[in-house]
Each structure stands twice: as C-alpha cells, then as structure tokens.
Amino acid sequence: MSLRTAQLARLREDAFDVLIIGGGINGAVSAAALAGQGVRVALLERGDFAGGTSSQSSNLVWGGIKYLESRDFGLVRRLCRSRNRLLDAYPTRIEEIRFLATLRRGFRYPRGFMWAGTWLYWLFGNAYTRPPRLLSRADIAAAEPCVALDDSGGGFEYSDAFLPGSDARFVFDFVRAALDAGAAAANYVEALHAEHGADGWVCRARDVDGDGAPFDIRARVLINAAGPYADAFNTQTSTRTTHRHVFSKGVHLIVDRITAQRRVLAFFASDGRLFFAIPMGSRTCIGTTDTRVERPEVTVTDADRDFILDNINRQLRLERPLTRADIVAERCGVRPLVVDGQGGDERDWLALSREHAVEVDPRAAHLTIFGGKLTDCLNIGEEVTARIAALGVAVPQRGARWYGEADTPQREAFMHQAQAIKLEASAAPGATEPAGARLWRRYGARAFSLLDAIRDDPAQAEELIPGAQYLRCELALAARDDMVVRLDDWLRRRTLIALTTHADELRAAPGVQEACRVLFGDEAERRFAEFVQEKFPSGH
Template identity: 35%
Template sequence: MNADLSASQRLSTLRAMAERDLDILVIGGGITGAGVALDAASRGYRVGLVEQADFASGTSGRSTKLVHGGIRYLPQLDFSLVREALVERARLVANAPHLVRPLPFLVPFYQGLRRPLGIRLPSPGQPLLPLAMNMGLWLYDRLAGRMVLMRHRPVSVAEALHLFPHLRRDGLRRASLYYDAQTDDARLTVAVLRTAAAHGALCINYARATALVREGGRVSGVEVQDQVSGERLRVRARWVVNATGVWAGEVARLAGAGGAIELTLSKGVHLVLPRELVGLGDAALVLPETEDGRLAFVVPWEGRAILGTTDTPYAGSMEDPPVTDDDVAYLLRHARRFLHVELEPGDLVAAYAGLRPLVSSGGRSADISRRHAVVRHEPGFVSIIGGKLTTYRQMAQDVVDLVAREDGTSADGSVRAVGPCRTARLPLVGAQSPGSWPMLVRDAVRAGLSPELAGRLLRRYGSEMERILALIHDDPSLAQPLAPDVPCIGAEVVYACHVTMPVHLEDMMVRRLRLALLEPRAGEQAARSVAALMARALEWPADRMEAELERYRAGSRVAAP
C-alpha cells in the first residue's frame, strides 16, 4: 500500500475515516499513537489516527534525541525497565538503521563526586567509585544480553581528553565508554506513521477529537473537527485509544474517566549549542552528577551539540512550556563544572522544552519511573500513559494485545480475526534494501551533490533518498541549499510536502527540516525559500505564503536566543 501522507488529501482522508467503520481509532499523533496505529494496522485491524496539531509537535519532537536503556535507572534498581528499553533499543537500530544509530558515551570519573550517576556513596566508599560505576556499566551490558550494541570499555585519562579536549582535568581519575543510540525523534514518529499508512492506516494531523460517541453501552467513535476547514465529522470505531501523552487526562475526561488517570508532568529543557564551542566530536558526554542527583548529557546531533536535560515538576500551559532563565542557568552551570568552557546564554543557538507524562506515584519527578500503564476505562475506550520514546513499540503492543484479548472474548461475530504482533521485526519506511544505500550515495555525488550532503540525506531518508534524487533529476534547481550555510536543499521540502502532510510552514521548519532548531539565525531567508516551495507544491492561494511566514515568526515553539 501507499505509505505517503499527502497534505493535499488531508480532508479526504478524514472523510474516508468517517465513511468507513474502523476497528481502532487512535487519538494522538506522537510516537506512542503512531506505534499503536502501526501495530494494529500491521495485524490487520482497520485503523484511523487523528492528531489535534502536527505530528510529533508535543513531547515526541522535544526529546534529547536518544534511544537508550537509561543507565540512571540502575541506581533505582529498576532492572526490568532497563532490560525492556535495551531490547527495544536494539530493535529500533535493526528496524530503522537510517534513523537510529549507535552512539558512544563517555562517562568521566572525578574525585569527590557525591552522587555519581545517582549513586549515593558514603565518604568511606568514595575510593570504590570507579569500581561501582564500572559494575553499573557491566550490568547495563548484561541486561542487554545478546542485543547489546557494543560492550563498554575503560578509557584512560589521555584518551578521554583526546575524545573531549575541553573536558576538565582537575580530579579526573579515569573514564569509561559505553554505547546507546541516537535518533531524530520527530522524523522517527513520521516514519512510524508512514509505515502504518503502508499497512492501511488512515492518519491525519490538525484534526481534534471533541467528543466521544456511545452506542449500546460502549464507546463507539469520536466526533472530530478538522482544524483547517472547520468541518465536523463523526468517526465510528469499535475501539478508541487515547494516546495523547500529557493531554491524556483531558481526553479521558471526554468519557468522564479523568479520575482514572493521574499524571505527573515533568519539564525537560534542552539547549542547542555550537558543536565546536564544546569540542564535541562523534561521541556524547555524560555529565556524571548534578546538584539534584540526576544525569545530563552533551550530545552531538546534526552538526550541533544538545545539552540536556532538566527534570522538574510542571503545572503550566501544556501548549508551550517555556525555557526560563533558571533552566538555562542550571544546564550551563553543570556543563561548566565538567567542561573547561565559559558557556554563557549568548552562546545558545536555540533552546526547547518538552513535557514528560509520568504515571503519578508521588515524590520527585526525577524519581518517578518511566514505566507505562494501559488503562481500560470502559468498553471500547482505553488509554496508554507514561513510558518513554525508546519503549513506544512495546507500549503499542500492550495496547493492541488488550484489544485483541477483549475481542477474543466478544460474542460479536463481526469482530475480525487478526494476527499476532509483527512490529518487533518490521522495518520502517526508509529501511528497505540497505545494501543499495552505497549506490544511492554514489548516484547523489554523480548528480552534483557533495559527499557530505549525500551522506546526510542517506542518514535522514534511507532508501527514500531515491525519491529525493528523482526530484533533483526532474528539477536540478532543487539541489540548491535553501539559504547560504543552511544544510537542507529544496528537494527535501518538495518531498516532505508529498509524503509527510505538512500543513503550515512551522511544520516544515521545526519538525521536517529541523532548521528552527539548527539554524534559527539563518531562518528568515530559509523560511522564505521553504514557503515558496511549499506554496508551489501544495498550490497555496496567492496570500497564503505571506500569512504562513507571519504565523511562523509569531508562533515558532523553538526558542532562539
């Protein structure tokens, strides 16, 4: 089936949902909802998905860009959570190698740390710190079992300083190198959605669920309003899945079930810095201790460095969580503690904040487990809450397994027979035929692209890079950068218009191209080029382009310094 999410077919996709009795309607177009749609569609269910804003516009586009087991959960003795995440990490690397790749992490051991990696050691135990930390990393590898990416190894002070020339030397005793993985969270979400579409799922953004429909003592569908046209439609479904993350309580209240969901919201802030300023190469750095006993990271990503994250309770607007001066000061203060660089707020390229929906258990948000929970509110209505990006596939499987069990006990002869979960070994869009990828790079170079640009396109699009090259073949002007010193070309905009359902300029700049995050200072010129390409590809009316430029300037959710 066709995996494309067509922006020009948005409304017709919603109308098709309304004309067809679905098995499962998913509310929420973040990574969790995308995972549920894929799991269900790949088993044979008739699936629809609606998202009130853009895909991955909430938490799923605002993470640290890591796919990881979570070494900080080891001191909490949450071994089963770490094991589950490590297994899912390996599956993602296998199923989406163009989007999820192994990344080395350096952990420096400093004399005098009080709570390294969150481990509380009494003063007499300080000499045992290197042993304790290495034992933790050994356990991390052991929990991964045969799905380990690469095993950790000790690193000398000299090698640590070679990897990170700006690392502080005072008190540095030794270091270790371990491996997790990295991704582009928003692009991963869209890839999962497109894979669901390839299995027959109908997915649409900017469509808000306004009410639940009941028939015969169970939830049987959703009233949906298209946020672009204003059109209201009723979508019928035997099951409605609430996968809305931080909005899960609000959606549950549509069924009068809000009391069954208790979430603690935690704000995570990330700072984007020039990579060369912090001396970052191809490895990430673990800041081994913070004043509140958690970890922070400095991660190389798309030519920049991401410093994050905070973990603080949050009770403000869920639409646009702010990056405060205190958030910036906290992260820069801890980076300066371990890096011999006088980082200041003026050094920031950009900053962004996201909210984590944690299953409430009392205590500090930093101590609350990242486990997920499936809540069955009433017949036909279920919520998936909590969890983390790395374990989205397992979360989705748990939801669809519940639906399959309940369908199996139903006397309704209309229930369709479906197969078992298939997603553990299901490649995502772009992961097909990896053996052909070197040839795609060679074709790109022959078409006049630089080897660096060709490699970046492959890392973003995988086998879909062939479609990018076809666009350039038809229109060579699409090989040009969107603006000087901007690492994106016109063909990426046209491709995204055809297959990823961008509605607004912000969707393209923030989540499809990531330019608002990577190059905000060059954004004005790039934004105008992007808007012009979108106007042509999506056949915008004459005044739409300027309106979109103004909307983007006024409302971009990524903060530039």
C-alpha cells in the same frame, strides 16, 4: 487533492475498528502496529504529529542506565532489549553511540563502582553493544580536550543509541507507515468529545486548521494516546482509571558544536542528575532539567537556561563560557510519568521512571496509554495490538511485520544510484554525513524519487538553506507525503532546520520563502506571516 484533504474525507465518511486520539509516539506506533496487521484505524492529533513531548526529547534511545541506581533492574533489562530491537530494525535511523562520562572527585559512588555498573548495564543488554572502558584523566584528555579535568578522577565510556536525525520525524514515520497500510490519519483535528453507546464510540471532532465545523467519527474501540493530556481526555469522556500522570519539565538548549567527535559527553549536574552534550547535526544539544510541574503547558525560563549553561561551563574548557547569546534553539516539554491512584508524593517522584502502562476498560471498549518513551515504542505497539484483539477486534494479519526499514538490497541499490549521479560531488561544505546516507535515513525507499528529480534537474541537489543539510529536491516529497500544514511542522518536526538554524536566519533565508511556495502554493504568504508572527510576536 492533498493527502490531508483525502484523509479528512475518510475520517468523515468511513467507520473504523479503532480510533486513536493523539499523534505522539504512543499513538503513532499504535496506529502503525494495528494498521500494519489489518485493523481499520483512524488517528487524530489536535496539533501536528509529534507536536508535544515526542518532539522535545534528547534524541537518545537508551536502556535507562540511571535506573540502575534505583535498582529497577527489570525495567533496565526491558529497555536495553527494546533498544537492541530498534537498532536491528532501523540500522540507519538509529545508531549506537559512545558515552564518555567524567566523574568529579568526591562523587557519591567510586569510579570503580560506576564502571562495574556499566558492565552490568552491558550484560543486561545481552552484550549487544561495544563493551565499556574505564578511563583515566589522561584517557579523557586525549579523547576530548574540551573536558575540564581539574577536579576529576577519571571516568568511563559505554554505549547506548541515539537518533542522528529528528525524533519527531521518527514518530511521523510510524504515522506514514500506518497511512501506507490503509489507516486514516490527520493532524490539526481536535477530538471535542466522545461517547460510547450500543454501536461503539462516536467522537465529535473538528478541523482546527479549516472551517472548524464539527463532524462525527465512528469506531468500535477508542484509544486514548493523548500523552500528557490523557487524564484530561479521560475526564472529558467520564472514563475512570487506576493510573494517572504527574509531570516533569525537561529543557534542552541547542548551541554550536562543542566537539567534533561523534559521541555523547556525560556528566553529573549540580543536582546529581545525568547531564549530556549530544550531537545534533552541526550543533550540540545540552541538558536536561528535571522540574516537577503541575500542568503540561511549559516554557523555558531564564532559570532553566542558566542552570544548563552553568553546568556545561563547569564541565568544559571552552575558549569562552557559553552564554544565553550562544543559544541557537531550545527544546522544552513535559515527561508524563505514571503513578497509581493518589501516588506521586516526593519520595515516589524521585523514583519514578518512564515505564508505560496500558489500562483497559473492556465494557467501554476503551484503552488509555500512560507514560512511555521512544525506546519502548515497539513494545507499546505490540501490547496495544494484543489488548485490541482481546476486546474481540479482528486482527486479520496478526504477526505481520509492521515496523523497520527497507531491506539491505534496496539500500545498496539506492547508494549505487546515488554514486552513479555523483550526488556527493554537490555536497555543501560542513555536511556531517554523506547526502546519500542522509536521504536514505530520512525517507527509505521513497528516496529513489529524489534521485530521479536530481537526474532531471541537477539544481535539485543544491542545499536549500545554508548549513541546513536539506536538498531542494526534498521539498516536493514533503509537500506530497508529509502532511505539512504550517511552516513550523516542516522546520521543526519533519526536519531539524529550526533546531540547528537561528530564527533570525530563517526569517531572512530565501530558501524558506521557496519552501513556502512549494509546500503551500497560494497560501505561501499567509503561512510565512503566520510563522513570523509566532516566532517574533513583538515584530523584532
């Protein structure tokens, strides 16, 4: 029986303390926090886990330096402290990274004023990271020759943090932690309707990827963590709230690596907003846009592509300007921004932040999580736990550690074993990090089983797809533990493969066919055809 099949059976048969709708970062971290402290939890996601906003980020884990301009100092302080907690708890999955910011002459603030702002930012973060530096034109030229300096008066350098791997994988790890703690969770399960009665909530759901037959799930408390669809689900359940969402579309483009240095290049785009070039494995992620939209369903337009390409070409000295033909992959999603009541006019829009809000209806035993971002996830988990306890739900292991990586001795033991089997000797050329470090970052203590597989069969240490930095041995682990239902779940959300490899190359890669056989067995051909039809609907 597959992991997902077992979870579907539990959803049908068990009763729960808490049912969470939505498997993005808010839902995943809530499930991990509650299950990790002994609460009986169920989690539903109508698509794949982290299939929406949570897989369309910039991979930055940052304190929101841009909010200094709007004088939202309390938020900056909280986000900086949240970033520090994540750096402590996930020392291999989240890394400090330097941001090199270049300013143009005539910018709205003097360079010295901006540099002073980075020191304030550093102090808000308890001086946790490396201190800022003021940079001259010569300093920038020496550090990053690719930066165009014709109209620059210099810049500055400061630290924040980022995910060197997949943002969606980081979210899924919270789902995995919840499962390990006893939660029931399944992707591709849609909540059709939910009603509250004397005995709690009854949610009618269906398996989107199965026969679609409806079934009921029972829980005492319902948490709406549907992200940009939270308002729509509240309408469906006749839940009235003070808060609501407005939407900002953000687009990032993935291109070939712009700089060999492991740092973020920061600029101010033509619309005055911060604009980044961020390392992503063997590629660079550039963006973003910030366009107000009315609905959460969004796509990348040519205007989005041209805005990003025009801005990056203006800021860099490249052998040739980047064009649409240089785009390897794209990210496009909405940021659900929180407003009160009927707020959200143009003035409010410009000042809106990613701060979250948790709204509770005690009589209906219902919570809605509005807004939020990855940096703030641990705070959301803790706040949700406190709100659930206040509703009278027992939290048997309150205060138990529910997040973080395995301890240092385990990591050191893994690295020692990886060295003993000469894992790095089989590394593919062009790898951006050692294979042992990469496997530990992705899987933690589960990575020991990968070393066992390599000992039994050295071919398991081979790269599955050229340039993808993914070993053959990882497939069996993904098939067992990662609840992969469709090929894109694996290519785009459990890994970065679809973001760092051209779609045409994936369609032709023998490693993708091999992955289908391992992940889907008898359904391999159907799942591959499904992927091709989605990515190449015209047959090209």
